[in-house]
Amino acid sequence: MRTARTRRTGIVALGCTVLTATALLSGCGSSSGGSSANGGGKITLTIDLFGTFGYKEAGLYAEYEKLHPNIVIKETDTENEADYWQALQTHLAADSGLGDIQGVEVGRIATVVRQEASDFTDLNTLGASSVTRNFLPWKIKVATTPSGAVLGLGTDIGPEAICYRSDLLKQAGLPTDRAALAQKWSTWTGYVGLGKQYQAHAPAHSAWTDSATGLFTAMTGQQAVRYYDQSGKPVYGSNPLVKSAWDTSVEAARAGITAKLTQWSPQWNQAFSTGAFATLPCPAWMTGYIKGQAGAAGKGRWDIAPGPGATGNWGGSYLAIPKTSPHQKQAYDLIAWLTAKDQQVTLFEKEGNFPSNTQAIGAVQNYTDPYFNNAPVGQIFGDSAKNMPVQVLGVHDGDVNTALTNALSEVEQKGVSPQQAWQNAMNNIANAVAQ
Amino acid sequence: MTQTATPPRFTVGPQRRGAGHVRRRGRWDVKYSPYAFVAPFFVLFAAFGLFPLIYTAYISLYRVELTDPGQRVWAGLGNYAGLLHDPFFWNALRNTFTIGAISTIPQLLMALGLAHLLNYRLRGRTFFRVAMMMPYATSVAAATLVFAQLFGRDYGLINWALGLVGVHRIDWQNGTWASQVGISTIVTWRWTGYNALIYLAGMQSIPAELYESAAIDGASRWQQFRHVTIRGLRPTIIFTVIVSTIGATQLFGEPLLYEGGTRGPSGGVSHQYQTLGLYLYDQGWSFFHLGRAAAVAWVMFLIIVVLVTLNTGIARLRSCDERALGRKGRALR
Incomplete structure (x- = not known):
């Protein structure tokens, strides 16, 4: 009698333990950030975003990886911008957990420019001076420090x-x-x-x-x-x-x-x-x-x-590169490509994100959207x-x-x-x- | 388990007697190895318990912003003084107490009742016991998000059901009491089973002879429950009250996700369900005032210490009273 009961409670206890362990595991199963160059000489670029930038959905990562076989792109996305911003601040303060590329919302860009300029790379040093004139002038201006450092390239505007x-x-x-x-x-x-x-x-x-x-x-x-x-x-x-x-x-x-x-x-x-x-x-x-x-x-x-x-x-956003990224050049090449004319046009037509790139604005002028009654x-x-x-x-x-x-x-x-x-x-x- | 644990108990005597003959290394072993055995706890406690506690106290004396944590300006007790003058702090304190009361009191009473029922011999007893534990094994976030849907104002299941019986739909998010009751429901749902199982364990350790003799003395079921069960459960009840009080003071996940994450740390549009935990998070991670957040953390710690001391104090007083009463009763007899 007694042994039978002990065995049964034992099984129950085991069941409970397994359940609890599963719950714990599923709760803690978040992936660690950071980038790495793995065995095959491939470089993994991590891109940390919020809301829907639409790059993955529009197939732009796949296209870029095809064009650059040595690059693997890994995106992490936080749905709510406020949560994303909190996490970004914590990562910046701890100097760890940052992606190679970080998204910044326009409402936060002033904070980045005035208080955190030292944490982000001046994109001019990576060749941005040749592309900044392609954007709406105000878009780049608000991401530029008084000393002239450009901290982000424009994605969309609202x-x-x-x-x-x-x-x-x-x-x-x-x-x-x-x-x-x-x-x-x-x-x-x-x-x-x-x-x-x-x-x-x-x-x-x-x-x-x-x-x-x-x-x-x-x-x-x-x-x-x-x-x-x-x-x-x-x-x-x-x-x-x-x-x-x-x-x-x-x-x-x-x-x-x-x-x-x-x-x-x-x-x-x-x-x-x-x-x-x-x-x-x-x-x-x-x-x-x-x-x-x-x-x-x-x-x-x-x-x-x-x-x-x-x-x-x-709304509207920017892509910036933290100084901690070990792949500055590759990260820059990716954001320059993502914010270039053709990609901004694709994004507008597929996801609705309006271009901040002036050439792209010209290119989408005649686009009508079938979902919205061909507006x-x-x-x-x-x-x-x-x-x-x-x-x-x-x-x-x-x-x-x-x-x-x-x-x-x-x-x-x-x-x-x-x-x-x-x-x-x-x-x-x-x-x-x-x- | 039991088999490996039993033999040493029988060999304790002979080992002690032979202790004088063991070599020096053995003595060192006996002298210091216990410290090595308990070290893991103390090392971990120092690293993850004591150090954060002290460092938080240190930070709370400075003005530190998360946007530039390297820059610290001495503030003395300024952060604490600021708290006392902040109406949002008092609001959070009040909410913590009201939500704590609405969630803890019915929860413990229900747990006691459920444990009493489960203590009877009934079919599928193990099934019920496991089922009671299920909410506890669910993640807070998942449970809260489901409850947030149930409590939806326009399309929620609860308002739909209330509508069937003619109750006007309730704004479970914006109403002060409604939102606090909603959050308390989640807490109660999650913890009742856990407490019931603890009570059940306590009840099973009460010797059956006590019930028998009470029955012989003519005590009714209710009297047996009051005078035998509750008496026997006293230490268990104190334990659950203390743990629940601490849990209620630290309440965080449920209110944070109560509106699906949109209102997050502010605890509703008017902070109507912002608890101390959320207030701390709001200061530290929405506004980035780390110094102030640290001060909130310490105030919370002190509040918990006071509450727990009060709890145990009351419990001790009562048991002293009863012991005195018992002596008096015997003397009279």
Whole structure:
């Protein structure tokens, strides 16, 4: 009796141990970074990115490896940029775990240029001076230190437009024609006004736009000076343009024309296919995201028209090389190739990432996207890029933006008074940037 | 196991007697090898327990930013003073206590009940015991992400089910109480089984004679549970309370991933479920204020020490009381 029971509990204990061990292993099974030259004389380049740069998806790594048989490219990707940035800071501080190539978002480039220039290679020393003139001048300028070191080559930029569901607009009795819509929402007031009209006749469970925060980010993306002025002084609290973007977003939230979603949350992702919102301000790279979330069923339902002000920049990135990389030359050759004209054209057509390379911008001018009802995306985003302001970027842009958009969500999702929410945002910023 | 462990017990006597005859090397061996045997623990503890503790205390006295960790500016107790004046710190402290209470108290009570049930002879007992352990073996991240879906405002299963019985949909993310209850649910789900098994082990070590004599004295089932089971479980209960208190104070993974990672360390739009652990992470890894984060870590450590001391203090007081009561009872008799 007793022995039988012991054996049985023994088996159970063993089962539990195996389970726990498996859980532990799967939890700790992350790969180690770093690059190496393996036995066959091949060089492995590690490229550390966030979100969707689309290189792998567009087949560019495979193509490069074919062109350069001695190179193997290994990509690691973090979905959320904030997580990626935290990890990058930790790796920089520890001087280990860095890739041969690191992606940097435009909202962080000022921090890299002003505080971490000594950690990254001046690409001019690797031959970048011959290619920098191919990029939009502002794109390279914000990645250049006062002493002239270029710390990153531009990948994409984020010209803004409005993506909309023509089927939902039609159901609410609104025009679905791009030119007519662009004319009706030529200003943000017009966009919010049309939203109220939509809401009055909208299908059940459908809002005009996804969130007040998307609106706010799109609006502040049109301003040359938003959170910091040219001298680097913080002006987020006093800048009338920021305040007016805030007021318009609050108006939209309180008018009930937003779906009260949090961008990048699982619910937001689901809403792309459920029709919970009819329009959203979308930078070029978001078109790729929409295709991914709305899937094949969304083809032909979505369309794109020039947005209010027909310009603005939201996002866009850089590729940089940390000084710790043992393969500086090979890493540079790869980023120069990835950011060259042909590859940027491929990326725009396959993934929606709009080129920062001027020749590529010219080359995609006539491109139309079949997913978005053959919208002339090359022209719409190209025009938006042409009028784009040269934005002044501050060291804490990311923290300021997070605090302001969180506060807007408080107004939108919790009904906090706008005055209180604004005050909360100011407190949060003070807490974040406190020395 | 038992076979290899038993023989020495019988040979202890003869070995001791022969100790005077062993060579010098043997004496050295006897004298120092125990230290070698315990060294692994102490070396690891020094490297991964003691050193970080002291280094964190050192860092907490400086202003250090992750963007430039080489540059340290002496701040004295400035980081600690800053904490006391930061409303977000007090908010995090409050949240830690409320979430801790909502998750720990029902959890331990349920665990006690479950253990009591499992202590009966029932069919498939082993199956139930293993099943209870399953949540504990699941990774926090995976479980939390699934719960985040269940608690979704628009498409979540829980709101759908509530809708069936006519309850208006609840915003499990933005509501202060709703979000704290949601997070506590994840904690409770994960740890109830673990605590139940510990209680079960404790219950099985209570001699059956005690129940028999209680029954002869005419004690009901409930009285038996109260006076025999709970009494016998006292040390086990104290252990689980202490471990749960420490766990609740350090709560981190569940709130971090509660909104699928979008709101991350800020603990919701209004910090409505930001715990001390998240507050520490927010200071250190969102804002890169390493000095302040270190100060938060030390404050958390002190809070845990105080809570544990309080716990054991209360437990000791109560058992003293009861011992006194018992003596009085005997004297009266």
